[in-house]
Amino acid sequence: xxxxxxxxxxxxxxxxxxxxxxxxxxxxxxxxxxxxxxxxxxxxxxxxxxxxxxxxxxxxxxxxxxxxxxxxxxxxxxxxxxxxxxxxxxxxxxxxxxxxxxxxxxxxxxxxxxxxxx
Numbered sequence: 001x002x003x004x005x006x007x008x009x010x011x012x013x014x015x016x017x018x019x020x021x022x023x024x025x026x027x028x029x030x031x032x033x034x035x036x037x038x039x040x041x042x043x044x045x046x047x048x049x050x051x052x053x054x055x056x057x058x059x060x061x062x063x064x065x066x067x068x069x070x071x072x073x074x075x076x077x078x079x080x081x082x083x084x085x086x087x088x089x090x091x092x093x094x095x096x097x098x099x100x101x102x103x104x105x106x107x108x109x110x111x112x113x114x115x116x117x118x
Contacts, residue, residue, distance in 0.1 A: 015042035047074035052087040054095050058106055065106045069094045 020035045050073050057066035069091040075083035 015040045041074070043074065043076070045076070048077040048080055048083070049074055050080055050083040050087050052084060052091050054088070054091040056095050056099065056102070058099075058102055060106050063106060065102055067095060067098055067102055069098075 016037050016039050018035060018037050020033065022033045051070060052073075053068055053070040055066065055068040057064055071087040071091045073083050073087040073090075
């Protein structure tokens with residue numbers, strides 16, 4: 001008989017929850033709703049929390065606009081390095097998705113200030 005190992009003694013616990021989201025815009029009675037089942041991590045011990053912030057600031061014609069995305073991610077203490085990498089990747093990807101809108105907003109602000117009557 002083989003000696004037990006940590007991996008062979010490990011238990012796989014599936015954790016799924018039903019999430020229902022309702023979005024109301026400007027307090028309107030109309031709303032968008034959706035439900036889905038998502039898999040979640042069920043921690044068997046108190047998890048560590050890693051936190052990563054990715055700020056970006058764009059300056060054009062003395063006007064600036066910025067965005068900061070912070071991701072806080074629970075993980076096991078043994079997985080802190082992987083947790084930091086994952087949190088950074090999530091935050092960075094979100095910032096990069098938002099940059100075109102930020103640049104467009106800044107262009108509109110810079111254009112309106114440069115054409116304002118002096």
